[in-house]
Amino acid sequence: MLVPFIMASPNTGILSPAALKAGKIDPVGTCTGPFIITEVDGQQRLKLKRNDAYWGGKAKLAEAEVRFLPDANVRATQVRSGESHIGRTVPASALAQLKRGPGTSVVSIDTPRTTQMLINTKKAPLDNVKVRQALQAALDLKGIASSLYEGSVEPAIGPFAQHEPWAPKGVQPAKLDVARAKALLAEAGVKPGSLTLELFAYSEKIELKDLAAIIQEQLKAIGVTVKIRVAAYNALEPDMIAGKYDIALLSRxxxxxxxxxxxxxxxxxxxxxxxxxxxxxxxxxxxSLTKAASEADPAKRHEVYAKAAKLLQEQAVNVFIIHERGNDAISSKVKGYALHPLYHYTLTTALSVE
Known part of the structure; x- marks a missing residue:
């Protein structure tokens, strides 16, 4: 049932035999989309020109350059300075200035992505649902959404946002309740000041370092000490996969x-x-998921997903913090730009620059 969708995805790329040279992949000059790659400079940039033979119609842009800039603040700055026409996934802290201009604006869209605090549920005392619920109740999700993200996002109700067809109905974000959090820890046998957790935050997602600091301060209010480790994601993931961690921030x-x-x-x-x-x-x-996989009726599958999401929220398997939005900065010279909800496409045939 899902195979046609997967095959139609740009992530399922089919390389031309000409792109395989001496045992290595070199896509220069072999692509069949609206643009042809003309130059690749490692992880720095990519240059393209219009593919006049593209089956979907001739692109308005004659050429384009893609720069790989891991720092979201730099992407926003380059649009403001005019060095770039489009900056993808700019940080919430840059939105107000970009919207005020001059010469810049922001294109936003709801995305199927949630920032969450992962919890290692196999590691004591985090294997106790009451301890996890205490961590959940200690965080001010609404405050985080309005301050750190400057009101550009909504506090999370679970892994899925309310507008999605598979989200459980009537579920609200976890409420800040310090008294309840302390009581839950006491019920779990955790004495005040006895629990110390290490929190992972990866540097590629610029907001996570500040989010980690907020979580550290808010968990202190219930007697939990948090030590923060900030590193590149590929340095943290092996420990997360192996279960050698306590809690970790993840945009998923x-x-x-x-x-x-x-x-x-x-x-x-x-x-x-x-x-x-x-x-x-x-x-x-x-x-329940195994049964859903063989269910042909989308509505019935959605019911299963909603129940699953509600369970994950109720058991605080993770603490779901905010539902993310996609925010791209664009120059006023850019016309015909549309933000794809899954970030599949940026350079389309309709895109032009004055």
């Missing part, structure tokens, strides 16, 4: 190629899931 998309979150729920939350960083295992949860 639940849709990739198909408008159905089954693959996400399976990989992230089933006992044998390939990306189950929470190390969560619940046989009945797995069984």
């Amino acid at each position: 998309s639940h849709l990739t190629d198909v408008a159905d979150p089954l693959a996400f729920l399976t990989s992230d939350y089933t006992c044998k899931g390939g990306y189950n960083l929470s190390h969560y295992c619940n046989a009945s949860f797995d069984e």
Whole structure:
């Protein structure tokens, strides 16, 4: 059922035999989309020219250059300075200035992506649901959304946002309740000041360092000490996969190629899931997803996903913090730009620059 969607995804790239040279991949001059790659400079930049033979119509742009800039603030700055026409995924802290201009604006869209605090559910005392619920109740999600993200996002109600068809109905973000959090820790046998956790935050996502500091301060209010480790994601992931961590911040998309979150729920939350960083295992949860995989009726599958999301929220398997929005900065000279919700396409045939 899902194979046609996967095959239609740009992530399922089919290389021309001409792109395979001496055992290496070299796509220069071999692409069949609206643009042809003319030059690749390592991880610095990519140059393209219009493909006049493109089956989908001639692109308005004659050529383009893509620069790979890992720092989101730099991407925003380059649009403001005129060095770039488009800056993808700019930080929330830059939005107000970009919207005021002059000569710049912001294109925004809801995305299937949530920032969450992963919890290693196999590591004591985090294997106790009351301890996890205490961490959840100690965080001021609304305050985080309005301050750190300057009101550009909504506090999370779980892995899925309210507008999505598979989100549970009537669910609200976890409420800040310090008294309840302290009581839950006491019920779990955790004495005040006895719990110290290490929090991972990866440097590629610029907001996470500040978010980690906020979480550190808010958990201090319930007697939990947090030590922060900031590093590149590839330096943190091995420990997360191996279960050698306490809590970690992660920006996670639940849709990739198909408008159905089954693959996400399976990989992230089933006992044998390939990306189950929470190390969560619940046989009945797995069984419900197995049945959903063979269900042809989308509405019935969505019911299963909603129940799964509600369970993850209620058991505080992770603390879901905010539902992200895609924010791209563009120059006023850019016309015909549309932000793809899965970030599949940026350079389209309709895009032009005055």
